[in-house]
Amino acid sequence: MEKVTRRTISFSASFIFFIFSSTIIFLAGKSSAKFSHDGENNVTALFLFGDSFLDAGNNNYINTTTLDQANFPPYGQTFFGLPTGRFSDGRLISDFIAEYANLPLIPPFLEPGNSQKKLYGVNFASAGAGALVETFQGSVINLRTQLEHYKKVERLWRTRFGKEESKKRISRAVYLISIGSNDYSSLFLTNQSLPISMSQHVDIVIGNMTTFIHEIYKIGGRKLGFLNVPDLGCFPALRILQPNNDSCLRDASRLANMHNRALTNLLFKMQRQVKGFKFSLFDMNKSLRLRMQHPSKFGFKEGEEACCGTGKWRGVFSCGGKRIVKEYKLCENPKDYIFWDSLHLTQNTYNQFANLIWNGGHKSDSLVVGPYNINKLFQIP
Ligand SMILES: *[C@@H]1O[C@H](CO)[C@@H](O)[C@H](O)[C@H]1NC(C)=O
Ligand SMILES: *[C@@H]1O[C@H](CO)[C@@H](O)[C@H](O)[C@H]1NC(C)=O
Ligand SMILES: *[C@@H]1O[C@H](CO)[C@@H](O)[C@H](O)[C@H]1NC(C)=O
Ligand SMILES: *[C@@H]1O[C@H](CO)[C@@H](O)[C@H](O)[C@H]1NC(C)=O
Ligand SMILES: *[C@@H]1O[C@H](CO)[C@@H](O)[C@H](O)[C@H]1NC(C)=O
Ligand SMILES: *[C@@H]1O[C@H](CO)[C@@H](O)[C@H](O)[C@H]1NC(C)=O
Numbered sequence: 001m002e003k004v005t006r007r008t009i010s011f012s013a014s015f016i017f018f019i020f021s022s023t024i025i026f027l028a029g030k031s032s033a034k035f036s037h038d039g040e041n042n043v044t045a046l047f048l049f050g051d052s053f054l055d056a057g058n059n060n061y062i063n064t065t066t067l068d069q070a071n072f073p074p075y076g077q078t079f080f081g082l083p084t085g086r087f088s089d090g091r092l093i094s095d096f097i098a099e100y101a102n103l104p105l106i107p108p109f110l111e112p113g114n115s116q117k118k119l120y121g122v123n124f125a126s127a128g129a130g131a132l133v134e135t136f137q138g139s140v141i142n143l144r145t146q147l148e149h150y151k152k153v154e155r156l157w158r159t160r161f162g163k164e165e166s167k168k169r170i171s172r173a174v175y176l177i178s179i180g181s182n183d184y185s186s187l188f189l190t191n192q193s194l195p196i197s198m199s200q201h202v203d204i205v206i207g208n209m210t211t212f213i214h215e216i217y218k219i220g221g222r223k224l225g226f227l228n229v230p231d232l233g234c235f236p237a238l239r240i241l242q243p244n245n246d247s248c249l250r251d252a253s254r255l256a257n258m259h260n261r262a263l264t265n266l267l268f269k270m271q272r273q274v275k276g277f278k279f280s281l282f283d284m285n286k287s288l289r290l291r292m293q294h295p296s297k298f299g300f301k302e303g304e305e306a307c308c309g310t311g312k313w314r315g316v317f318s319c320g321g322k323r324i325v326k327e328y329k330l331c332e333n334p335k336d337y338i339f340w341d342s343l344h345l346t347q348n349t350y351n352q353f354a355n356l357i358w359n360g361g362h363k364s365d366s367l368v369v370g371p372y373n374i375n376k377l378f379q380i381p
Helices: 093-100 143-161 163-172 181-189 198-219 250-273 284-293 347-359 374-379
Strands: 017-020 024-027 046-050 121-123 174-178 223-227 278-282 302-306 337-341 369-371
Touching (some): 046 143, 121 143, 143 163, 174 374, 223 374, 250 278, 278 347, 278 374, 284 337, 284 347, 337 347, 347 374
Parallel strands (some): 046 174, 223 278, 302 337
Antiparallel strands (some): 017 024
């Protein structure tokens, strides 16, 4: 077994105030501690589930189309120097989190080989995936299948470490989940009309997320981190669906809003009702909106147009020229942009988000994460 080098990150967090929808204030407390993996017998693993905000390349290995793949240039040009399947110019939130947690890059479940690396965690996420089986069905690994893959890893760990030790590792691990965006954006991108009301649709998505969370808990997961859904209607790919109107697409944003409110409620309810359940929720919507409204405050030059794509706001999903539209434009400096392509963010944006997710929860960062940040979740034994 590979040795985890013993390194420490000093950590210091002041009071974490957490306000969502200005109704909840949660005090997580003052602490000052060190995070370390205490040798190979005490690794705190990282499991990743969900969609393209976290997928590090699972879709390279499934039978799908280039609409759900990013394994061609210029994807990956800034950091890896080659396309990896990540929907960005470089690293994703999960790559930065792994780094901060002193873990190697977490490999995609479907990547062949790498059985050693998979002892530090596994990435099950799949670009295009939603909480519902119907979302981009046939082209993605849906959340239920991702859970089946996780169960396989858990069985492998039991064989490898023994029942007792495996259980400890499963409960010590941190789970990061980004899901929901595709359950809503797919309706607009594929021009479907909803046969049910918007709030019923949100209920079904949240219902399936609830089932998923309970399953993770039943297997032994305790420390879960979530990204909420960004203001989808303001993404270039959705904005261009509304011709002769520069506003964000109202219904897409409304769905995201309803989802985010329901997700916050669900997580606080579970924290009250489910013993040992601890969560971190990152307000990706608010963090993104703040940057879109004041790009220069956060070091960006462009907050609306994507770096890579075609058409108004480069809202046509053509980055790389391997999808339906073959020509595309590419900006010179992706780090000046918030959006990489019409549906995804640049490494620079993801880096800022990862810093907040890892260490945020302070008044100075607009309290976009809580009740725990991910650093704190890693520290909980
Ligand atoms: C991949 O999907 C296409 C279209 O859905 C199908 O025709 C083809 O047989 C599939 N290939 C494999 C290897 O499953
Ligand atoms: C989407 O569907 C509506 C009716 O459901 C139709 O009027 C409209 O033209 C369609 N738009 C596109 C881009 O296909
Ligand atoms: C999960 O989603 C399916 C549709 O994919 C739906 O029929 C089912 O009711 C949902 N489950 C819950 C618990 O909401
Ligand atoms: C543009 O779209 C927004 C939101 O979808 C809507 O509220 C507004 O009335 C539209 N404006 C025009 C001029 O159609
Ligand atoms: C996103 O955040 C903005 C600004 O904080 C807020 O006005 C909006 O309602 C939020 N939307 C969603 C989708 O949660
Ligand atoms: C294992 O690591 C956790 C942090 O994840 C720490 O709290 C705990 O004390 C460590 N256990 C041992 C035996 O060193």
